Amino acid sequence: MLRDAFFHPEPPAVELRAFTHGLQPRTVPAMMQAFADDWRARGVDAWNAVPDRWHAGRNTGWWNLPEVLGDAFLAPLLGVPEGTAIHLPSVHAAVAGVLSSPEVWQRGHRLVTTAGEFPSVLHTSQRMQRLLGIDVDVVPQTPDGYANVDGLIEAIRRPGTALVAFSHVGFATGERLPNAAIREIVREAHAAGALVLVDGYHATGSLAIGAEALGVDLYTGGLLKEACGSAGNAYLYIRDGLDLTPATTGWFGGGDPFAFGLAPDVHPDVRRRFLGGTTSVASLYHAVEGVRVLLGAGLDRVEAHVAALSARAVARAQDAGLRLVTPGDPARRGALLVMELDGADEMVAYLKTRHVYADGRRGRLLRIAPFVWNDAADVDRCFDVLSDALGTGAHRGHRETTHGPVT
Ligand SMILES: Cc1ncc(COP(=O)(O)O)c(C=O)c1O
Structure with a gap:
């Protein structure tokens, strides 16, 4: 095709x-040359402005590239509005950011997740558990190894559920959770006052995800696999209106980064708050070349x-x-x-x-x-x-x- x-x-x-790793889109060598050219020709000024290599139709520099790619490529890929998706280096970083947001734990003290999650969810949450003072409730899979939706809902209904995290397509089995099941989990979670975070790595690039229509609060995944973006490229969608202030943010996610104030301040764009230290910009030049092909088709x-x-x-x-x-x-x-x-x-x-x-x-x-x-x-x-x-x-x-x- x-x-x-x-x-x-x-x-x-x-x-x-x-x-596990997509093929290289034919436009990638030219984009990597473009990175070298932008770096050579502009030096530090490339943070403020580079040619619009992505045809995003916006003023683009390395500084705002994570949001520019979010609006021009990730939003149509995920089926979400502009202003809600941002490029991040890994799913792990996205999950750690969500878990480190105090607003999540004002809703309760329990993370409900499944035994079918990839370590970027399962291990990251267990590693942060003691630090956060939360309980991580890992719902076992069904005997045939699939997501236990009934078990998940039972766990959501127990008191104190703040966050529910599960996969769209299971990495170990290839099982896709049907949209009806995702909507049911979302309904139950919201009725319990909890947020829903979906790890959609194996859906990204191969399914028309429609994350907004599914009603999930947060959706993360990476561009390495079917999206053919190679390493260093992942993303987070944050439902419009959801106010989170991740603690694992870095100075690139601060409200006034060049003020170098004594205390951090909060960026008005919630997406931007999930950035860490200096963005590793080279990978952003190959991040969306596969997405461009897939969206074009x-x-x-x-x-x-x-x-x-x-x-x-x-x-x-x-x-x-x-x-x-x-x-x-x-x-x-x-x-x-x-x-x-x-x-x-x-x-x-x-x-x-x-x-x-x-x-x-x-x-x-x-x-x-x-x-x-x-x-x-x-x-x-x-x-x-x-x-x-x-x-x-x-x-x-x-x-x-x-x-x-x-x-
Ligand atoms: C479902 C799923 N989530 C997350 C990851 C990895 O995410 P990251 O390395 O960006 O933390 C993988 C990688 O194979 C995966 O299959």
């Missing part, structure tokens, strides 16, 4: 790992394309005898598909020798996400190679040749 908008690995390979079209490829992959996986970890119901899937396969790591290594890039976890999970640069032939090539290998055992004994902690 959008094959030509991205660089592809050589030789012609089938890249199915959008869920239309998020509804992207979602439909991904759904069609996923359906094909699910059918082929079932034919090959793989157990699906991701729900079979298409309404409960995002782009990420997780399947169970004995010897998954060997299969991943073998697929790589055949120029098909997938990913394995813990020796028994195979993960793929057919995305906008893939077509049906890519999905078929993956499962043709896989099925043949299952028949012959050709994958047995294969090992990853690139060793490191990242999978």
